[in-house]
Amino acid sequence: KAGVTQTPRYLIKTRGQQVTLSCSPISGHRSVSWYQQTPGQGLQFLFEYFSETQRNKGNFPGRFSGRQFSNSRSEMNVSTLELGDSALYLCASSLTTNEQFFGPGTRLTVL
Amino acid sequence: GIQVEQSPPDLILQEGANSTLRCNFSDSVNNLQWFHQNPWGQLINLFYIPSGTKQNGRLSATTVATERYSLLYISSSQTTDSGVYFCAWGFGNEKLTFGTGTRLTIIP
Numbered sequence: 729k730a731g732v733t734q735t736p737r738y739l740i741k742t743r744g745q746q747v748t749l750s751c752s753p754i755s756g757h758r759s760v761s762w763y764q765q766t767p768g769q770g771l772q773f774l775f776e777y778f779s780e781t782q783r784n785k786g787n788f789p790g791r792f793s794g795r796q797f798s799n800s801r802s803e804m805n806v807s808t809l810e811l812g813d814s815a816l817y818l819c820a821s822s823l824t825t826n827e828q829f830f831g832p833g834t835r836l837t838v839l
Numbered sequence: 840g841i842q843v844e845q846s847p848p849d850l851i852l853q854e855g856a857n858s859t860l861r862c863n864f865s866d867s868v869n870n871l872q873w874f875h876q877n878p879w880g881q882l883i884n885l886f887y888i889p890s891g892t893k894q895n896g897r898l899s900a901t902t903v904a905t906e907r908y909s910l911l912y913i914s915s916s917q918t919t920d921s922g923v924y925f926c927a928w929g930f931g932n933e934k935l936t937f938g939t940g941t942r943l944t945i946i947p
Contacts, residue, residue, distance in 0.1 A: 759933050765880070771925065771937035784934050816880045826870040826929055827887040833880045 729755060732821050732831035740837045746807040749834045753800050753821030759783075760802040761828060762794060765816040774817075777802055806836075814838045841866050843928045845938035852916055853946050860911040860941045862926030870929030871902050873911050875922050876940070882925065885911070916945045 733752045741747050753760050761784075762774040773786040777796035794804040800821075806813055814837050820828040842865040852858055864871075871889045874882040886893050886900040888909065893900055897917075902909040913920055923942050927935040 761933050761935070763935075763937075770939055771927075773934045773936070776933040778933070786934070818880075818882065820882075820935075822933060826933065827872065827884070828927075828933070828935060829884060830874070830882040835880065 734831040748805045751802045751819030757821035759822045761820045763818045809838045843938040849942045851944045858913045862909040864928045872927045874925045918945045921945045
């Protein structure tokens with residue numbers, strides 16, 4: 729069974745631009761969560777989607793948004809990029825037991 | 840909010856040694872996971888262990904939910920075990936709260 733996939737793997741943007749990251753969960757998994765990892769703040773929860781509905785949201789500004797499609801694929805968008813948004817963005821999917829499985833991540837660099 | 844503390848923050852061991860990593864959490868738990876982050880950043884699942892004990896090869900884990908801690912044991916360490924180990928806590932929803940990690944370095 730294929731794991732969680734994320735695209736793109738690496739991304740370089742400049743301040744003020746926006747970016748969209750994509751995540752495809754493990755087949756059959758309907759919950760998708762997003763996390764941000766930075767050296768200063770560690771791993772932090774962004775949001776979680778289940779059946780196209782956002783069920784849970786972390787403490788991030790409104791510039792961070794996401795959505796989930798009917799096939800459970802999810803995208804997250806960051807608008808008006810800031811230098812501090814440079815991070816590794818990780819996506820995880822889960823079935824029913826709460827155990828989460830992570831993708832390889834997208835490394836975003838904002839210049 | 841929930842506090843998830845990992846100790847020690849850094850651990851340097853000789854190949855072949857055993858190690859114990861600890862994760863303390865400040866609230867009730869129904870999801871406790873251990874991960875190994877590989878050099879490319881991916882979190883590799885080690886254990887899903889909200890309670891009890893599990894073993895997988897040289898690795899084992901124990902969670903004592905009533906005392907709010909979990910332990911990860913690595914026996915006969917190999918250089919490939921090097922990296923950062925995270926525990927993550929969850930309760931009632933899909934949000935995981937991560938500890939700050941233990942950086943393990945195995946010296947040949």
